Amino acid sequence: MIVCPACGHHNAEGRTRCEICGASLEHFLYRVCPACGALNAADRTFCLRCLTNLLQAEEEDIAQGQAIAGGPTAPPPPAESAPPVEAPLPPAQAPSSSLPATWEETLSALSDLLPAGAAQALAGRKGAPPPPMPSEEERAEAALFQRVAKEGTTGRVPPISPAPSAVPDILAKGRVLFALLLIAAALVPLWFAPWGEGRLAPTSGARTWLEALGPHDAVLVVFAYSPAYAGELQPLAEAFLHTLAERSVRSIAIASQPAGVGLAKEAYRAVEEAVPAYAYGERYAILGYLPGQEAGLNALLRGLEQTFARDALLQRPTAELPALQGLSQVAAFQGILILSDEDTPVRQWVEQVHSRTGLPLIAGVAARAAPLLAPYQHAGQLRYLVAGPSGLIEMTPGQVDRRLVARANGLVIYFAIWCAVAVVSNILYWRERRREG
Amino acid sequence: MPASPAGPFAIFATPGAQVVGTWVAALLTLAVLSYLLGDNILFRLAEHLLVGVAAGYAVAVAWRDVLWPRLVTLWQDPLGHWYDGLFFLLGLMLLGRGVRRLSSLGNIPLAILVGAGAGFALGGAFLGTLLPQVRDTIAPITPQPYGGGWSGWARAVDAILLILGTVAALTFFTYHREAQGKGGRFSQGVIRFWGSAGRKVMMVAFGALLAGAAATFFALLQSRLFFLIYDWLSLLGVRGP
Numbered sequence: 001m002i003v004c005p006a007c008g009h010h011n012a013e014g015r016t017r018c019e020i021c022g023a024s025l026e027h028f029l030y031r032v033c034p035a036c037g038a039l040n041a042a043d044r045t046f047c048l049r050c051l052t053n054l055l056q057a058e059e060e061d062i063a064q065g066q067a068i069a070g071g072p073t074a075p076p077p078p079a080e081s082a083p084p085v086e087a088p089l090p091p092a093q094a095p096s097s098s099l100p101a102t103w104e105e106t107l108s109a110l111s112d113l114l115p116a117g118a119a120q121a122l123a124g125r126k127g128a129p130p131p132p133m134p135s136e137e138e139r140a141e142a143a144l145f146q147r148v149a150k151e152g153t154t155g156r157v158p159p160i161s162p163a164p165s166a167v168p169d170i171l172a173k174g175r176v177l178f179a180l181l182l183i184a185a186a187l188v189p190l191w192f193a194p195w196g197e198g199r200l201a202p203t204s205g206a207r208t209w210l211e212a213l214g215p216h217d218a219v220l221v222v223f224a225y226s227p228a229y230a231g232e233l234q235p236l237a238e239a240f241l242h243t244l245a246e247r248s249v250r251s252i253a254i255a256s257q258p259a260g261v262g263l264a265k266e267a268y269r270a271v272e273e274a275v276p277a278y279a280y281g282e283r284y285a286i287l288g289y290l291p292g293q294e295a296g297l298n299a300l301l302r303g304l305e306q307t308f309a310r311d312a313l314l315q316r317p318t319a320e321l322p323a324l325q326g327l328s329q330v331a332a333f334q335g336i337l338i339l340s341d342e343d344t345p346v347r348q349w350v351e352q353v354h355s356r357t358g359l360p361l362i363a364g365v366a367a368r369a370a371p372l373l374a375p376y377q378h379a380g381q382l383r384y385l386v387a388g389p390s391g392l393i394e395m396t397p398g399q400v401d402r403r404l405v406a407r408a409n410g411l412v413i414y415f416a417i418w419c420a421v422a423v424v425s426n427i428l429y430w431r432e433r434r435r436e437g
Numbered sequence: 438m439p440a441s442p443a444g445p446f447a448i449f450a451t452p453g454a455q456v457v458g459t460w461v462a463a464l465l466t467l468a469v470l471s472y473l474l475g476d477n478i479l480f481r482l483a484e485h486l487l488v489g490v491a492a493g494y495a496v497a498v499a500w501r502d503v504l505w506p507r508l509v510t511l512w513q514d515p516l517g518h519w520y521d522g523l524f525f526l527l528g529l530m531l532l533g534r535g536v537r538r539l540s541s542l543g544n545i546p547l548a549i550l551v552g553a554g555a556g557f558a559l560g561g562a563f564l565g566t567l568l569p570q571v572r573d574t575i576a577p578i579t580p581q582p583y584g585g586g587w588s589g590w591a592r593a594v595d596a597i598l599l600i601l602g603t604v605a606a607l608t609f610f611t612y613h614r615e616a617q618g619k620g621g622r623f624s625q626g627v628i629r630f631w632g633s634a635g636r637k638v639m640m641v642a643f644g645a646l647l648a649g650a651a652a653t654f655f656a657l658l659q660s661r662l663f664f665l666i667y668d669w670l671s672l673l674g675v676r677g678p
Contacts, residue, residue, distance in 0.1 A: 035537075051534035051543070179473050186659040190666070190678045227491070231660025232653055258495035261502070288502035294557035309506045341653075351565025352557065367652035371645040378599075379573035381565070388652055402678065403663050407656065414655045415648070 033057075181417050189409035190402060206362050206384035207395055209335075210243045217334040218250040218327055222349065223260030223267075229341035229366050230263060235404075236364045236386065237267040237339045239395035245271050245278035250323050252333075253286045254308070256296070256345050261289055261312055280313060285323045288312035297352040303328055335360040335383070343372035350381045364391065456672060463669035466661045574603050602638045609635035 004011060006023035016025055033040060033047040034057045040048050045055050213219070221241070225233045244251050253264045264286050272278060280286075287308040290296045300307050305318050305328055318324050326332060336359050340346050346363045354361050360383040363373060370387035377385040386395060389407040396404065465486065468479040511521045527546040533539035534547075576596040580589030608631035616625040667677040 046535065051540065052537060053535060057537070176473070182655065182658065183662065186655065186662050187666075190663075228487075229653070229657065231664075232656040258498040259491060261498050262494065289498050291499070291503055293554065294561055295553055298557060308502075309510065312502055347566065348561070351561030355561065355565040355569075366649075367656065368646070368650040368654075371642070371649050375570060375573070379569045381569055387649075389656060403667070406663075407659055410659055411652055411655060414651075418651065 178417075178421065182414065185413040185417055186410050189406035189413065204384050204386055204391070204394060206364075206386050207243065209360075209362070209384065210240070210249075211247065213244070213247055213249045213334060215248040215250075218252065218332070219244060220330065220333045220336045221251050221253045221264075222256055222336065222338045222340075222345070223253060223264045224256040224345035225260070225263065225339055225341035225366070226257060227259050227263065230266075232366050232388075233339055233341060233364070234263065234267060236392050236395065237263070238270050239392060240337055240339070240364055241267055241271045242274060243395065245275040245283070248278070248283060250327075251284045251337075252304070252324060252327060253284065254300075255289050256293075258289050261286065265313070281311075281316070281321050281323055283323055285318070285321050286312045287318065294348055294352050297348060301330055301353065301356065304330070331357045331359065333359060335362060337362045337364065339364045340369060341366045343369045346373055346382070347376070350376055354381055362386070364395075459668050459672055463665060466665060470661070574600060576600070602635075605631050605635035606638050606642075607635065608632045609639065 004018040004021060004023055004025060007018060007021040009018055009020040011019050011025060017023065018025055032038075033050065033052055033054060035052040036047060036050045038047055038049040040054060045053065047054055210219075221237075223237070241251065253268070255261045255264055268280070268284060268286065272280070278284065287304065288311070290300060290307065292299065296307075304324065308318050310316060311318055311321060330336075330353065336349065336353065338346050338349055338361060340363065343365070346361075346365065346369070349361060353359065361381070362384045363377075363382050364386045365373060367388035370385060373382060373385055376382040389404070389411055393404055393408060465483045468483040471477055472480045507518070507521045507524075510518045511525070515522065527549065530542045531546040533542035576599065577583070578593055578597050578600070580586070580593045583589035583592040608628055611628050611632065613625065613628060616622040663677075670677060
């Protein structure tokens with residue numbers, strides 16, 4: 001069964017477009033779990049809800065179904081032996097010879113006609129009570145169903161053309177144009193920058209706070225973003241770390257998702273190239289991946305050495321690393337810098353760590369997370385919130401290159417395009433509605 | 438500490454590794470951008486590579502950073518780290534979910550995971566979000582506490598908007614019975630008015646979220662285009678602006 005994502009129609013398996021609305025069904029094939037009934041994507045091996053092995057269960061169910069249908073005592077399926085019926089008749093008028101002789105014959109015929117899947121799996125589940133003997137009326141209904149189902153399989157359903165879209169042609173065809181406009185918005189500022197860096201750089205105060213730190217201070221850096229967002233956050237991470245490295249502030253990095261370890265290595269590699277004196281083990285260390293979300297943060301609060309016995313790069317005991325001297329507890333840090341592509345990790349640090357230690361939290365986040373974290377900054381739970389290209393410009397004064405300014409300028413052009421497209425599409429839509437009366 | 442300036446990253450700094458890495462990244466970027474022309478096998482290949490590599494890397498990191506160090510400590514000092522053995526046992530029971538006959542074994546670790554997670558999350562949400570946010574909403578609405586002047590007035594107006602917006606958004610989720618009598622109809626009218634205002638407040642909030650998401654995705658597009666222009670084309674001898 002493929003449920004159409006657009007109109008909800010249940011399409012037969014194997015279809016690539018919806019029979020009713022014509023929408024694409026390529027990614028909407030579901031596999032029904034025989035154990036819990038959950039709808040899973042077709043390419044899933046284990047059920048999302050109960051982790052049942054779907055492939056194995058499906059194979060077992062099909063094998064059981066075949067064993068029942070093709071067993072030594074089972075009669076040949078009536079779909080092959082019964083003569084073709086010209087027209088469907090009501091059950092009362094159906095000739096008795098076309099009816100299956102036994103209820104097992106009826107069921108086995110039905111099992112051939114029904115699609116393999118959830119229905120067979122549920123019927124063939126181990127431990128299920130035997131079905132009651134059907135009455136004469138039920139047998140007649142089953143035979144009628146069998147005939148109707150057979151007709152449905154041989155008949156051809158004329159393709160239904162999708163309903164004409166209400167969207168004007170210019171908008172339906174304008175997707176490629178819009179994409180090209182976005183690419184132009186990204187590239188044009190490299191050659192033409194109407195707004196300078198000064199106008200685009202707010203002052204959140206994060207840089208001032210970091211510049212006040214010295215060699216005796218230490219900051220815990222949390223990498224909580226995925227590689228998919230590295231394009232936005234990796235330059236920001238490098239800018240933060242560069243500021244710390246210039247002042248020789250010790251930084252200890254951990255990752256709240258597995259890929260964060262690799263991103264931390266990459267960011268520190270760039271910083272080491274720019275500030276060679278900022279050496280691994282001496283001034284900074286990468287401790288590794290911290291699993292467990294809220295529970296993991298609570299474990300971290302018990303002590304760094306209990307949570308991370310060894311560092312992630314050299315696999316040395318953390319107690320032996322000079323960068324970690326005097327930093328056995330989270331409360332020993334001067335602040336926590338969280339680099340995240342969404343609001344949830346930052347919120348977890350606010351809730352689990354800041355509420356207990358009172359440590360200043362600085363969040364360097366993707367622009368999409370900034371509105372959700374603004375209330376925490378307003379309440380003082382987040383000391384500083386740095387986001388987007390403007391945040392990057394703030395963290396890199398004096399090093400702003402053409403690319404950085406182009407990022408901020410491109411964003412302005414991008415939103416101008418969005419506004420223009422919104423206005424034009426609304427005008428066109430309004431005109432279309434007016435023409436239709 | 439004997440770490441060299443290049444440190445443990447020396448292998449990544451070799452020119453050959455950087456050239457290969459840039460070429461692979463550029464080709465994969467072009468494969469992803471080819472989706473602009475429609476769904477195609479290159480895009481699918483890049484997509485599956487991303488998922489596969491991410492999953493493989495996650496397993497490797499989890500083994501190296503989480504499982505292996507605890508296995509070593511458990512092996513070296515079983516009595517001192519008996520609790521690690523208990524956690525490994527729970528983890529093995531969780532694997533039972535993959536086998537139908539043993540799937541009930543996984544209920545115990547799942548119950549612990551869900552229960553402990555919910556407990557920590559609820560406690561943190563109450564102390565770290567609910568109370569501080571309620572406290573922050575109770576703010577002075579006169580300019581004097583903020584130092585007076587234009588700045589004080591601006592912050593006072595901000596506080597008023599904050600309070601009105603919060604009350605309106607909460608009112609939107611108020612459910613009530615059919616109004617009876619004049620008092621009932623009046624209160625229903627008030628709730629309807631504030632609920633309608635709350636709906637608009639939430640629309641503005643959702644708009645801000647959409648704009649933030651759009652900004653993020655545009656920044657990612659810029660990042661990849663700049664990479665192609667500056668890093669990849671420079672390998673081909675073309676200099677960017």
